[in-house]
Each structure stands twice: as structure tokens, then as C-alpha cells.
Amino acid sequence: MNNIPLIHVGIQFRPEIQFTLSGDFKIGDTILTGKWKAVMEGHDIKLSNGKQELAFPTDVTLSPVHPDSDFFTLHAVTIGINFHWERDEDQSFKGGLKLLVEDKKITAINMLSVEDYLISVISSEMSATSSLELLKAHAVISRSWLLAQIQKNKSLQQKKQTYQTVHESDSEFIKWYDREDHINFDVCADDHCQRYQGITRSSTKAVVEAVKATWGEVLMFEKAICDTRFSKCCGGVVERFEHVWEPINHPYLQTFTDNDKNPAGFSLNLKNEEAAKNWMLGQPEAYCNTADKEVLSQVLNDYDQETNDFYRWTVVYTQSEISELIKERTGIDFGLIQDLIPVERGDSGRLIKLQIVGHKKTLTIGKELEIRKALSKSHLYSAAFIVQKEELKGRIKFVLKGAGWGHGVGLCQIGAAVMGAKGFAYNAILMHYFRGAELKKRY
Template identity: 60%
Template sequence: MNEPQLRVGIMYEPKISFTLNGIYILQQNGKEYTGKQSASYVNDKIAFDGLVNEELVFYPKFYEEGSFDLFDVTIGIKFHWERKEDQRFKGALHFICEDEKLTAMNVLSLEDYLISVISSEMSATSSMELLKAHAIISRSWLIAQVIKGAELQKSESNYQSIVETDEQYIRWYDREDHVNFDVCADDHCQRYQGITKQSTKLVVDAIDATRGLVLTSEGKVCDARFSKCCGGVAETFENVWEPENHKYLQAVIDNPKAPAGYDLNLKDEDVAEKWIRTSPEAFCNTTDKEILSQVLNDYDQETMDFYRWEVSYTQGEISELIERKTGKEFGQILNLIPVERGESGRLIKLKIVGKKRSLVIGKELEIRKVLSESHLYSSEFVVERVGEENGIPAKFILIGAGWGHGVGLCQIGAAVMGAKGYKYDEILLHYFRGAELEKRY
């Protein structure tokens, strides 16, 4: 197989300003452009320099020398640290129309993309073993998504990610969001900020040392997921996304051995409650700022409660939030009842009981979206009702564990493993049990 070229969705606006650094050629008219430019959405077409086209493709005359800047790119979409920043990219700039806006895409080689992803997802000063491990899972995940996208396009059946009845609303978020490009640039896929964040020789060396190397299982490239902090146990794939079992994405205790004094049947409510309310030993149970700074960029370090956390809402706050997020009128919220937990203790289904109606919601990201202005850190939490009067609590406290979906590699856990002297292959095979390393190009 040859090194793939990728299409990465960067931003979505009615008008996009950009600067071409170096000479770029517009495929639609063969003309050369450089410097400041702008393109606008007009009636399902793109207006640029007197042209009106369905798409525009600017490619650098000299690939290694060319770059382009996009202004006011939103990063951390719908997360607590959402903000805008200017970003710079290598490769080609491709505009299309989607949902009455322009979509700006970056087209570049997979290995160049990885250099940015490793620097965007983590600190470029991380240990070499951690960087190598992350290069391999990022490469594997990406190739798996490209293959999956191609298979879905060929398939006759529609990709379904919502199951809805009067009693329940179950949804997972994955491939259905992106049909016109391979991956997006935000945390929904892998955080990608072009060459804005300074990379280091260490990152480039980690990419070069693992070039073409992927995780495989039964001959197929692994859909290698990762999240910030598993909370002590990694979750299975099918409890977060579509109901498909992957042998290499199973529950993993993030520790050399099971922590003493704990039952690990975290599907059980009493067992899960003890686990979440305490702080068992795990690779990702660390407050070491030097290790955390390897994985977390500045804005991720704005909060440090990754392993265990707490959020509280007044009755007025939670009833208004749930109504706004679901679009359904519950009235005052009487209870939040765990219905089903996964292997890590994450809630797969949660019953919201209101004065006017009840509804079971899932999967984990839907729960996190409904119970937060952006996203709860995870769906692994227990609920305390405070100040109950006539069956109506004055306040709800959510006590939780972990940050993210918890499937696959735990970034903070992997950083600790690297600091403890584990090699990249040992880190990978700790989280992806039974997988193999294979060079594909």
C-alpha cells in the first residue's frame, strides 16, 4: 500500500479569509495566487476572484515551501475551552459547500498530518516511547476510518446511529458527521492544528521511526481509539459506538495488576459507586505535573481533576439544561437513575425522571452532552440528590471518574507508563490486547 493522501475538514463559515504563503495554483483556472485572499458562500456556490464555482482547490507550486493560513478557526468545538485561533497548514487548500457554508479542507500526506496531530494532541516534549505509541495508534485509527468511510459509501444500507422510541433516545457519534472528507480537525476525530503548534525533532523522529507501522487484528488495521483518562479501567468499543465487538478494544485494568480491595464488576451499581467515590491505583491516577504536561496542552491544564471530579447543579439549572439539550419538557427533575453501565463503570443508559415525563438516554456521549453546557468529562459518575422536599431535590451532585470515552489507549496512563520505562510496543499491547504491529508501507 502507498502512503495515503488525506482530506481534513478544518472550518465551516459563510466567508473564509486566508493567506497563501508562497505560490499556489488554483486548479479551476490554472492561475497563480499568493498573499491575502477570501472566499464566500453564495447560493450553493463559492465566489472567489470573479469566479463562481462548486469547489476550489489551491495546491502549492512547491509542496515543501508552501503553506497557508486560515483565520478564526474554532477549536474545542462545544468543549469547555472552545475558542478561535489562526492556524497554518502545509499542503493543498480545498473549499466545498456544505449546509449553506463553506467547508475548508486541508489535503496532505498522512505522515505530514501525523507530525501535526502528535504535536496538537500532546506536548511535543513527550517521551520518545509515548510519541512512538501515539504515532502508531493515530496512523492506525486514521487508515481504519478511511477504509470504513469507503465501505460505507459503497454500502447500500444507511449508517444508523440513532435508536428512538417514546421511552428512550439512544445515539452514538462517529462516522456519520463526515461524508465529504476523511476526518475533521477537532476532538471529535483527532485534534489537528496544522503546523501552528511548534513541533520538535523528537516528534519528527518518532513519526519517521514508525513510518507505515500500524496495529492490526486478524489482518485488518485496528480502529485504534484513545482518550485522555480512562479513570482506572478502559471501556469496550460497543458500549460507546456501534454495537460491534472488536477483540482489541476490551476492558483493560490500567494497572499492572488489579487494585487490592476492589471488585471490578463495574457494571454492578454498588461496585461502581465504591470505585468512583475512591481513588484506586492506576497508571492514569497521577498528579505529576511533569508527566501531565507531556499529554496536555496549556488549555487542557486549565483543569487538573481528570481521574476523579465533581459537578453540581441546582434544580433550576438542571431542569433548564436538560429541557434545552433534549428539546423535551421534563418539568422539575426528580431523579437521574443509572440503567446500564459498561465494563469501566461508564453509563451506557441513564433514566431522567421529571415531574412531566421520563426518558432513558444513551450512549455515553449523549449523556455527557445532555448533562453539561459542553460535555461532562465522562459518563462514569454517581448521582447525589441534596435538599429533597416533597420528592423534589434542590440540588444534584455528580461525582465522576475519568475524562473522555475511555476506549483504547489512555493518554495519561500511557504517559505514566513511558515515564516508568515501558517501551512503545509494551504500552500499545497493554491497551490493545491481542493486537499485532505490522508495517503497511
């Protein structure tokens, strides 16, 4: 890899896409600028600005004439898809714009270099005012994750085999969510992959410095680039990769407490129900167990700060509420929910399998994101929770007591922010979360 890779990022997927070109963009010998609309006309893409119409079969690419200054804005881009902060906003991007027909809609794709992409990702995933060491650590893991996913895609395409993410029987429905649905671009721009919001989120000199200081650096294990996952808050214990995604053991994605020592007074056999209960109901010391607003503001953007009970949280449902919710979210009529029974937990206490018992149907579901989706109108904060059934005057309530925000695999962003505030260098932060990996320069 002597040259910086060029990547394709899927941004928007709609029947009609409106965009504004700030500067000159070329399609062959044609120069476009100003406000445009893209719609489908048969199998073609039609571009119009009220005065001029252009038609292209299947796809079209608009390239900036002056890459350093020209940019484009996509209008009404949805962020936080299916999460509680979902909303539309206008977003601006440097690089090229590709429009293509996909599943009877138009997909907007941003084409740019990995390093330009990283400057935005770091500012989108967290506050651009984060400490330099945290920003450098995030630059490395975002770069590593991206390049690892591109290699994985190439490998899957070469094998020409179906990538299975669902195992279904009469008694179980087990599914994990990864990147198997992206065919025409490398990564998407939302939380499904990594948040990428172009130049919309204000960057800082520190973000640019972090990317330049780690230019081309990735984490590697043996001869492969590491699949460097991360989440907002692990809840005190980092989870193993295979408990969340495909059943592959990555030696650098194992379980450990998010601390320099194990907290006293707790059993760490969190696959055990009693130990998990004590853990979820307790407040064990961990890097990510913090209420320091200055540290949290480094990781949480404005919409993330709408959530403040991430280390330990409680969600309460009446029996009728949870019955309707599960029916709506799974598409399965379980009838009145009688019980939620933990079947299997991972090393962090996150549920891998949960049995839903209704008076019409009983089914075990997993993995962690499938469980989170079934028990919330968006996504439950995490699958690390215990279930308490409370009955009062014949009425049943289900109380979920949980820990953490996200899947908990790899780097814990809030924990890493605390480590940065404590004076840890970025390579020490990386070695804490990705044990056994090596920091290497690829280009």
C-alpha cells in the first residue's frame, strides 16, 4: 500500500435526492454547479436544476474540478437510523459524488481518500474537542477497521459464497448484524458502520493533527489488519467478538475489565446469572464509570448527550407495553408476554440468547443486537441487563436493569476518553483495548 486508498461511502438512499454543488463539478466535459435534483426515469438517473436536464443510464459520477475547495451538500440525510436520536440534516462533503440506481431507489456515494474520511469520522463519532491522545487512538482504530472491512469484502467476493448471518429453527432465531448488505460501496455513513458526516461536523486543528500524526498507522495481529471494533461504553467489562458477531475468535478482541485492576467485591464470571445480577446492580470501578462532564463531552456529540444514564440504566415496561412492543419489533405475535428468560450470556454479562415466553408462542432470540431491537422502539442501550418481574395488585411489570451503551467489543470510547484525561498516550490506550496487537505503518 504505497498510495493512500480511495474509498466509497454510502450516504443516502432515497427515490429522489436533492443536492447543492458548491463549486464546479464535472461529468465528462460537462460542468455543473448550484442546486440539483436526481430522480429515476425508467432505469436512468435524471438530473435537473429547473433549467437543464441530463439523463444517465444506471449511474453517474460528479468529480470536483478544484478538490481542495469544491464540495457538495446532500439535503435531508437521515442520521441515527432506527436509534432514539434519528433525524434528518443537510450534510456537506469533499470529494466526488456518485449516484446509482439500487433497489428502485438512488444511492448517493461519496468517493474520497481514507485520510480525508478519517478527519470526518473522528469529528462525527465524538467531539472534535477531545484530547489529542484520544483522537490519535481513534484515528488508528477507525483506519484499521475500515481497511479490515475492505479486505473482508474482497475475500467474501472471491469465495463467492453466501455470507450467513441467520440461524433459524422452530425454537430459535439467531441473527447478527454486520456489513454483509453493502455491495456497491465500502462502508455506510451511519452507526451501522462508522458515523461519517462529511465536513458538516466542525473539525479542529487537533483532529487534523491526530490524523497526520498517525498517518497510515494501523493495528495488526500477525499479518492481518485488526478488525478494531468500538462502542460508547462497555459497562465495565469488554465483550468478546464472537459473542456479538460471527463465531470467529480474534485473539486481540477478548474480555477484560475496563480498569488497570479487577474491581473488588465482584465475581467476574458474568455468564453466571447471580454474578451478572450483582454486577448490573453494582457500581464497579472502571475507566468508563465516570460522570465527569468535561470528559464525557469529548466523546458525546450534542445528540449523544441526550443520553446520560449509560453506565447503569433502568427501563420499565408494563406487561401490555412489552407484549405490544415485541410484537411490533419482531413481527411475531407471542400473545401476552409471560416471561423473559436469560439463556446464555457472554463474558461481559451481555445476553447472547434470550427466551421470550408468551401465552401464544415461546422463542429464543439472539444475538445481542437482535435482543436490543426487540426490547426497544429504537435499540436498547445494550444487551447487558437482568430482568426483574414485579407484580402489584395482579399487574406485572418487567424491569430491565442494565449496563453500558453498545456492543462492548474492542475500544470503550468513554473509557478511552478517561484514559486520555489521565495522561495515557494513544499507543497505551490501544494496547489496553486490543491486547496482543501491534501498531504498524502501512503507507
